[in-house]
Amino acid sequence: MNDFTGLRALVTGGASGIGLATAEMLAARGARVAVLDLAETGPFTYVRADVSVDAEVRAAVYAAVDVLGGLDVLVNNAGIGAQGTVEANTDDEWHRVLDVNVLGVVRVTRAALPSLRASEHAAIVNTCSIAATAGLPERAAYSASKGAVLALTRAMAADLVRDGIRVNAVNPGTADTPWVSRLLDRAADPAAERAALEARQPHGRLVSAEEVAAAIAYLASPLAGSTTGEALAVDGGMAGLRLRPRS
Known part of the structure; x- marks a missing residue:
């Protein structure tokens, strides 16, 4: 497929896992790709930033836009995990998870919006989680952060649709x-x-990074031009299926 030919994309958290798989997939489908991360990897334009530091984010996004010559696609994938119940994590841990997973999306998006508004095919995709829609044990802080990302995605979609910017999420x-x-x-x-x-996933295995990347690419593609404010589950049926126990 070449649906991203001529488009410019920035992927946060693009050094490994889902972010790296997404950067590779967008590049394979024709995009010029930059990755924002704390660690450099891959054959892409690299900009270093901690998404919890606004000055670093602004400098990195501006540098990526300058190298790419503009911006059409933003993938907000950077995030951190956390384990524990509501009483197990300290205030500092709660603040750190929310600062990276939620405000990180805010900071990067805020810095990228002027460039996205100039694009004819602007799209933002946020990496959310099954934790936003299903109660998982010992994931209180992480689940709260991803629930916020899901709500933020829909609010951003409403705010930006008339600017020609689509906003979606993958779960x-x-x-x-x-x-x-x-x-x-x-x-x-x-x-x-x-x-x-x-x-616990009905299809009986872990989800691959490439499967999530494919969903991100679909939502970011101009071919999905009428899709905005949506969250696409890539969870082997976990969110919606209720199977009988194996006999």
Whole structure:
């Protein structure tokens, strides 16, 4: 496919996992791609920024736009995970998760909007999570942050639709990413923990980064020009299916 030919894209958190898979997919379909991350990787224009620091974000976004010659697609993928119940995490941990996962989206989008408004095919895709729509154990802070991203996506879509900017989200299930791998490595029984994560998704396995990237690419593509304010689940049916136990 070449639906991104001539378009310019910025992917935050593009050094690994879903972000890297997305950058690679957009590039393969014709886009010029820049990645914003704390770590440099891949054959893309790289701009370094901590999304919790507004000055770094503005400088990085402006630098990416300058190199790309404009901006058509923004993928807000940068984020951090967190474990714990509502009482287990300290105030500092809550502030950190919300600052990165929610305000990070705000900061990058705010810096990118002037360039996106100049595009004829402007699209923003936010990486949300199944945690925004399903209650998961020991994910209180993370779930709260992703619930905010889902609401923010719809509010942004309403604010920006008349500017010609579409805003959507993807809601991945548990994905086979480096962060999940590190989580499994810390478990008392990594194999059993992985089996449990796979079993809670109706299709019986973890979601791949490439599957999430494909959903992001669909929402970002000009071919989805009438889709805005939506959240596309990529979760093996976890959000909506209720299967009977195996006999």
